[in-house]
Amino acid sequence: MDIYQFSNFIYTFLQYIYKSSKELRNSTYFILQNHSHTLSFSNIQISARRDYDVKVEAKKLEFQTSTEPKTGADLLIDLLKQEGVDTLFGYPGGAVLPIYDAIYRAKGTINHILFRHEQGMIHAAEGYARITGRPGVVIATSGPGATNLVTGITDAMMDSLPLVVFTGQVARSVIGTDAFQEADVMAITTPITKHNYQVQSIADLPRIVKEAFHIASTGRPGPVLVDIPKDISAGVLTEEPKEASIHLPGYQPTTKPNPLQIKKLADSISKAKKPVVLAGAGVLHGKASAELTAFAEKYDLPVVTTLLGLGAFPADSPLSLGMGGMHGTYAANMALHDCDLLINFGARFDDRLTGNLKHFAPHAKVAHIDIDPAEIGKNIPTQIPIVSDTREALMELAHHEVEQPEHQSWLATLQQYKQEYPLWYKHDTNGMCPQWVIEAVHKVTNGNAIVATDVGQHQMWAAQYYTFKQPHRWITSGGLGTMGFGFPAAIGAQIASPESTVVAIVGDGGFQMTLQELSVIYERNLPVKIIIVNNGALGMVRQWQELLHGNRISESILHTQPDFVKLAESYSIRGVKVNTQEELITVLPEVFAHSGPVLVDCRVLQQEKVFPMIAPGKGIHEMIGVKP
Amino acid sequence: MKRIITATVQDRSGVLNRVTGLLQRRQFNISSISVGPTETEGVSKMTLVVEVEDDQRLEQVTKQLNKQIDVLKVSDITDKAIVARELALIKVASSSQLRSEINGIIDPFRALIIDVSKDSLAVQITGRPDKIDALIELLRPYGIKEIARTGLTALQRGHQPQVNELATYSLLK
Numbered sequence: 140m141d142i143y144q145f146s147n148f149i150y151t152f153l154q155y156i157y158k159s160s161k162e163l164r165n166s167t168y169f170i171l172q173n174h175s176h177t178l179s180f181s182n183i184q185i186s187a188r189r190d191y192d193v194k195v196e197a198k199k200l201e202f203q204t205s206t207e208p209k210t211g212a213d214l215l216i217d218l219l220k221q222e223g224v225d226t227l228f229g230y231p232g233g234a235v236l237p238i239y240d241a242i243y244r245a246k247g248t249i250n251h252i253l254f255r256h257e258q259g260m261i262h263a264a265e266g267y268a269r270i271t272g273r274p275g276v277v278i279a280t281s282g283p284g285a286t287n288l289v290t291g292i293t294d295a296m297m298d299s300l301p302l303v304v305f306t307g308q309v310a311r312s313v314i315g316t317d318a319f320q321e322a323d324v325m326a327i328t329t330p331i332t333k334h335n336y337q338v339q340s341i342a343d344l345p346r347i348v349k350e351a352f353h354i355a356s357t358g359r360p361g362p363v364l365v366d367i368p369k370d371i372s373a374g375v376l377t378e379e380p381k382e383a384s385i386h387l388p389g390y391q392p393t394t395k396p397n398p399l400q401i402k403k404l405a406d407s408i409s410k411a412k413k414p415v416v417l418a419g420a421g422v423l424h425g426k427a428s429a430e431l432t433a434f435a436e437k438y439d440l441p442v443v444t445t446l447l448g449l450g451a452f453p454a455d456s457p458l459s460l461g462m463g464g465m466h467g468t469y470a471a472n473m474a475l476h477d478c479d480l481l482i483n484f485g486a487r488f489d490d491r492l493t494g495n496l497k498h499f500a501p502h503a504k505v506a507h508i509d510i511d512p513a514e515i516g517k518n519i520p521t522q523i524p525i526v527s528d529t530r531e532a533l534m535e536l537a538h539h540e541v542e543q544p545e546h547q548s549w550l551a552t553l554q555q556y557k558q559e560y561p562l563w564y565k566h567d568t569n570g571m572c573p574q575w576v577i578e579a580v581h582k583v584t585n586g587n588a589i590v591a592t593d594v595g596q597h598q599m600w601a602a603q604y605y606t607f608k609q610p611h612r613w614i615t616s617g618g619l620g621t622m623g624f625g626f627p628a629a630i631g632a633q634i635a636s637p638e639s640t641v642v643a644i645v646g647d648g649g650f651q652m653t654l655q656e657l658s659v660i661y662e663r664n665l666p667v668k669i670i671i672v673n674n675g676a677l678g679m680v681r682q683w684q685e686l687l688h689g690n691r692i693s694e695s696i697l698h699t700q701p702d703f704v705k706l707a708e709s710y711s712i713r714g715v716k717v718n719t720q721e722e723l724i725t726v727l728p729e730v731f732a733h734s735g736p737v738l739v740d741c742r743v744l745q746q747e748k749v750f751p752m753i754a755p756g757k758g759i760h761e762m763i764g765v766k767p
Numbered sequence: 768m769k770r771i772i773t774a775t776v777q778d779r780s781g782v783l784n785r786v787t788g789l790l791q792r793r794q795f796n797i798s799s800i801s802v803g804p805t806e807t808e809g810v811s812k813m814t815l816v817v818e819v820e821d822d823q824r825l826e827q828v829t830k831q832l833n834k835q836i837d838v839l840k841v842s843d844i845t846d847k848a849i850v851a852r853e854l855a856l857i858k859v860a861s862s863s864q865l866r867s868e869i870n871g872i873i874d875p876f877r878a879l880i881i882d883v884s885k886d887s888l889a890v891q892i893t894g895r896p897d898k899i900d901a902l903i904e905l906l907r908p909y910g911i912k913e914i915a916r917t918g919l920t921a922l923q924r925g926h927q928p929q930v931n932e933l934a935t936y937s938l939l940k
Contacts, residue, residue, distance in 0.1 A: 329785055330792050334836040337780075354836060389839045390775060513830035516823065 161621040180562040192718040211341045212241035214380065215305070216249060218348040224276050225635055226267065228260040232280025233320055234307025237372035252634065254662065255655040257284055259627040261291025262653065266298050266591055266631030269614045269675040272426070273357045274301040274363075275631065281307040282320030286327065291363045292622055293331040298447060299424060301360035303351050308337065310370040324366050333361030345383035353385050356565050358392030359511040360424060394525035401535045401702060404482065404506045404523050408438060409542035411480035411504075413549045416440045417463065420447035420617075421485010425529035428452065428610040431484060434533050438544060441553050443471040445486045447617040448606035460553060461562075464492040465753050466599040469560035469765045470553050472753070475500055476760040483507045485529045488518040489618065498758025508532045511752060532677025551612075560765050562603050564747070571720055573597060573743040575673045577604040579720075580642060580670055583727045588640040589614065589632045593625035594648030596678035601644045623652030626669060628657055633665040640668070640731065647673040647700060660736040668730055669738040671703060674745040682748045686763075687755075696745075708737040714738040769798060770817055770825060770845045771921055777837040778804065778811045784907065785835055786813060795819060795828050799853075799918030833921045844923055855899045856881075857890045861911035869909060871900035876902045887912055 153570070184566060192428035217239060229251055233237045242251050254260035257279045264275025270739030279288050285306040295302045309318040328335050334354050336347045351363040363747045408414060424432050428451050435442050435458050442452040443463040452459055463466035463475050475481065481503040486492065488507075493499040507515045515524040525532055564574040577600050580588075590605050591614040592598040598615055607613055614632055616624040629643035650671055660667050680695040707714030715730065717723045717739060777784045785803060790797055798816040805812045819825045825843065832841045861869055866888065869879065873890055876898065882889035892902055896919060903914065 325781060326784065329781065387836060390836045511834070513827065513834050517827060520823075744920055 149601045196523045206337045209376045212237040213372045216241045216453045227276050229266040229278035230257050231363050234281035234286045234369045236469045255658050257287035259656040261652045262624050262627035263431035263443055263631035264302055265295050266614050266628030266636045268300045270635040271634045274303045277304040282322045286322055294616055294619040294621045295362040296331050299360050301355040302362040303355050304364040308368040309364045311368045328364045332364045335364040338367040345380050348386050348647050349383050378534035393526045394528040396525050396535050400525045405539040405541045406478055411544045412546055413478045414480040415438050415474045415478040416442045417449045417483040417486050418451040418712050419445045419486025422451035423610050428531050430533035445492055450610040453608045455608055462602055466749050468558035473556055474757045478503045481505045487514045494753045494759040525602045535732050563767050565602045570744045573747050574600050574604050576741050577601050579723055581605045582642055583731055588642045591643050592621050592624045593645045595646045596749050597646045597672035622649035627653050627656050629667045633667050643669045647671055648677045661711050667736050670739045674743050676745050694698035703740040712736050716740045718742045770843055772815045772843050774813045774841045776811050777838045778809050782837045801918040801920045816919050817887055848924040848927050849921050851919055852893050853896050853919045854893045855916040858887050858913040859906050861888045872905050
């Protein structure tokens with residue numbers, strides 16, 4: 140029987156299967172090796188080898204599982220599975236059609252979540268990365284798909300979040316010809332990624348994927364982008380690629396501290412009269428909260444956390460001074476100003492923390508522990524530079540016998556600051572205070588929820604009033620300050636941690652930038668609780684205009700807004716509008732008891748401002764609004 | 768202050784863009800840059816002359832360059848014992864009468880005339896940038912039509928004087 144006779148035979152056989160029963164159809168699967176002759180029949184593709192050695196196997200698999208030749212995209216999916224990827228945050232399009240074909244074929248083995256905008260999905264991937272510590276994996280198409288990711292990639296770069304972003308690209312033959320949906324993604328993303336690749340050959344794919352995950356998740360984490368031309372993802376694999384190994388001679392992050400520097404730090408601690416610890420997100424990335432807590436408690440060291448470091452040290456500890464910086468507590472900022480030894484674990488001395496550099500810790504010896512050597516000495520002259528993972532440094536420090544510093548009067552002063560200048564706000568009979576809303580959410584969730592925020596006043600109030608006792612509960616956009624971040628980031632967090640209570644605390648402005656993702660939480664029944672701190676304004680802009688721009692309120696009031704409750708309902712999600720404290724007290728327990736997502740539109744006072752505050756250009760000790 | 772920084776890099780597409788883009792983003796001014804292959808296949812060497820304000824900024828530029836995945840090694844060799852050279856091609860307006868006069872000027876610079884036409888000639892000179900500047904100034908009165916310079920490239924000398932060796936050069940001893 141020659142190959143054509145054989146084909147006809149198979150064709151008849153398949154016709155019989157197809158007509159006979161659905162069940163048989165669904166349980167029949169053909170594997171034919173080495174495709175030199177292909178015959179298509181409905182959804183079945185069948186191939187036969189030239190030497191007529193045809194194997195027909197029946198397995199309990201989905202009917203659609205085809206025997207098409209393996210493509211670059213199939214290989215990509217295999218490689219993602221090897222990296223332990225369980226969730227893809229994606230949006231299809233022309234240049235990634237081969238990848239989506241491979242996702243279709245791999246159905247059930249890898250979870251793909253379809254968002255409604257690329258910005259939403261990449262923020263979700265950031266939320267996922269923040270909670271799991273593993274890279275969030277993003278797939279977008281070429282051109283507009285890729286450019287829509289730019290905000291999220293930059294956000295991840297600024298806040299050191301591990302992401303591996305796959306973008307489609309037009310076929311190699313038309314790159315550089317201004318082809319349909321072509322954008323120079325490599326040039327666009329070079330300054331906003333830790334590294335980026337454009338795949339030039341299928342054979343490189345295993346190495347590039349491996350390196351991308353390695354770079355994204357080691358050292359100082361960050362986003363890595365892999366640009367895949369369509370002819371690569373659609374290209375047929377001629378042979379099974381070899382096991383790839385990482386070859387990165389220019390990338391060897393230092394994770395272990397220099398023992399001499401640690402000794403120097405230990406000596407400085409014993410001599411310090413006014414020591415303070417600054418805990419940044421590096422403590423969380425290094426999973427060093429327990430070690431940091433033990434270290435601070437051993438030597439009675441007061442701890443200030445940065446905005447992104449919230450949760451790195453338990454906020455209810457007597458040694459905690461709260462958050463430092465522009466809207467930090469009086470005690471935290473005065474400690475940073477007056478200290479004689481500042482031990483910075485994994486914070487990058489951002490300008491929103493330091494205020495005017497001239498007045499930041501002017502009398503202090505500065506020790507800076509950071510995994511990124513470029514951060515040390517970048518903004519603040521550092522006497523004890525320690526390039527290290529925070530956990531490794533703390534473990535090394537624990538081996539040293541350090542004399543207890545004599546700093547009782549310093550601790551007493553800071554305690555007095557804490558008591559005399561706590562965070563404050565005044566209740567108003569005219570309406571609900573936004574700060575109180577955060578406190579109410581804190582109370583009903585016992586302070587154990589995962590909280591994701593947008594950017595602005597509500598973010599600062601959440602940072603101030605949702606006191607975090609545990610690490611990895613706080614997701615916010617710090618460095619880039621991205622409005623529209625909070626809600627999708629909360630979705631990512633809920634995907635990462637399905638059992639946790641996840642709250643998105645958002646403003647009415649930022650929420651309207653990414654609210655299209657309401658579809659996703661309904662579709663996937665993700666019980667994200669959305670608290671809109673709705674003051675009908677771009678509150679932080681309004682606050683600065685009131686305080687710093689002569690009360691000229693320019694384009695920062697949102698006169699027209701959707702009915703958020705109806706909006707939620709249009710997505711089949713429960714929505715509640717709350718105007719008063721009494722209403723909120725009755726509503727909140729029901730909201731959090733509900734098994735699905737709920738949107739709560741909290742109408743709060745527009746005039747409320749975030750205090751204390753350091754005006755731009757002022758020193759960290761020059762706070763305004765420290766007392767009522 | 769001008770600093771000479773060398774960077775050995777992986778010879779991959781886009782690596783020049785990564786380096787220059789980074790310097791631009793961090794606000795470092797590049798005076799010159801030259802790139803070429805090295806003795807190792809797949810590795811290129813860049814010699815950058817950058818303008819930096821102070822030591823802190825200098826430290827930042829080297830650290831930021833080192834952070835690049837494709838950058839293998841960064842050295843500031845300004846204060847090392849180095850040989851540094853640049854090549855320049857200078858087209859000077861010259862009639863046949865002036866040719867020998869120009870020859871007399873370029874001779875002490877060990878420069879060469881590499882092209883002659885009816886009303887111009889091209890001079891090739893190699894040396895440190897200040898030497899090239901000096902020759903350009905001397906040739907300027909004749910009318911310079913065009914200049915092409917390669918930018919500085921540099922190499923550390925085989926023997927680096929140790930700090931304690933310097934004493935032996937003292938005239939007082």
